Amino acid sequence: PKLTKTQSDLLQKxxxxxxxxxxxxxxxxxxxALKAKNGKVYLGCNxxxxxxxDTICAERSAICSAIADGCxxxxxxxxxxxxxxxxxxxxxSCRQVLNEFGQDIDIxxxxxxxxxxxxxxxxxxxx
Numbered sequence: 001p002k003l004t005k006t007q008s009d010l011l012q013k014x015x016x017x018x019x020x021x022x023x024x025x026x027x028x029x030x031x032x033a034l035k036a037k038n039g040k041v042y043l044g045c046n047x048x049x050x051x052x053x054d055t056i057c058a059e060r061s062a063i064c065s066a067i068a069d070g071c072x073x074x075x076x077x078x079x080x081x082x083x084x085x086x087x088x089x090x091x092x093s094c095r096q097v098l099n100e101f102g103q104d105i106d107i108x109x110x111x112x113x114x115x116x117x118x119x120x121x122x123x124x125x126x127x
Contacts, residue, residue, distance in 0.1 A: 001117055007108045010035055010080035011115070013043060018058065018082050021045040025052070030088075032058035034066055034079045042066040059094035063101065073101045080108040087111055095124040 003011065010033040018031025023046060030046040044061025056064075059081060066076070079098070081090055089109050090098070098105060103121040110116070 001115065003108065003115060003117070006035060006078060007080060007106070007117060010041065010078055011082060011108055013041060014058075014080040014082035017043040017045050018084065021058070022047045024048060025050070027084075029084045030058040030081065031083075032062040032079060032081045034059075034062040035077055036066060036071055036075045037077050038075070040066075040069070042069065042071075057091060057094050059090050060097050063097060071101075076102050076105050078106040078108065082110070086113075089116075090123065095120065099124050 013033035014031040016031065017033065018029045021029035021031065023029050025048050032044045034042045042062045042065040044058045044065060046056065046058045047061065048055045059079065062079065089111050090107060098120050105120045106117055107120055107123060108115065108117050
């Protein structure tokens with residue numbers, strides 16, 4: 001699909017911030033850029049840990065930053081996610097956490113060499 005300027009800008013920010021990821025175990029870098037309805041953009045990257053379950057994904061990192069800044073459920077419109085891997089989309093845990101904050105959030109990501117834009121509700125069906 002043709003991306004809006006906002007979607008394109010967010011994807012560029014996600015691609016940039018993924019370089020800050022701390023991923024010494026998997027070398028799998030992920031960045032996320034989350035736009036709130038008030039226009040603010042929150043960035044996140046994945047941070048791995050030797051205790052793998054303690055790893056935080058980029059999408060949840062961005063959400064945590066937004067919540068720490070005072071955002072609430074319903075405040076978000078678009079999240080773009082970028083990865084150095086192929087066939088990438090937000091994991092189930094990230095989809096569930098995002099769902100807490102709005103089912104109508106547009107999610108922009110690359111999968112199979114193509115850019116996809118889906119409503120969160122399309123990625124987390126039959127909730």
